[in-house]
Amino acid sequence: AQSVTQPDIHITVSEGASLELRCNYSYGATPYLFWYVQSPGQGLQLLLKYFSGDTLVQGIKGFEAEFKRSQSSFNLRKPSVHWSDAAEYFCAVGPSAAGNKLTFGGGTRVLVKP
């Protein structure tokens, strides 16, 4: 069965500092991987996705993620965090590039200190 693990429940980072959110997955087939951001009381916004090609994926808002098959990981990074990046981040895996029937990780809440 597929699963997604986000080891960090909370991360606090200073504004301007770098951010890395960890994601490990278990999937029996070719994984299609996604990162979403959820602001308080809001829906999900797709940051980026990976399904083939270059293992370093660029997304919106200055985020990037690196797929490492050997480690079953898809970590999200941002070089310099802005206060507006405070939110909950979800890693997800699914059976298609479209994002059907996603299995989500538990989420990582990011707090940004001034």
Added chain:
Amino acid sequence: GAVVSQHPSWVICKSGTSVKIECRSLDFQATTMFWYRQFPKQSLMLMATSNEGSKATYEQGVEKDKFLINHASLTLSTLTVTSAHPEDSSFYICSAREFGSGGNTIYFGEGSWLTVV
């Protein structure tokens, strides 16, 4: 870009009543929509896949008679929580896949908060 809208955003209902949540794709047709729920401080869990013109496919452990899903048109899916109880209080969110465009993106709605008192 494509927009998926949910209504209502917030709803409070009395225990034992039913409440309907709508999910609309505003500028594209969606043959398939997905319903998720999210308990406080937890992740999203897929409840069911809603297919236009046919019965929804429910995930294991989700009561189909309690969570009625109707996908009557290519732009609208509804989730009805029947005989709601406080434990049904949750954040319900839908997503929709664009139809016929060759697109490969799912669009999420903004979610609906349900509180059962």
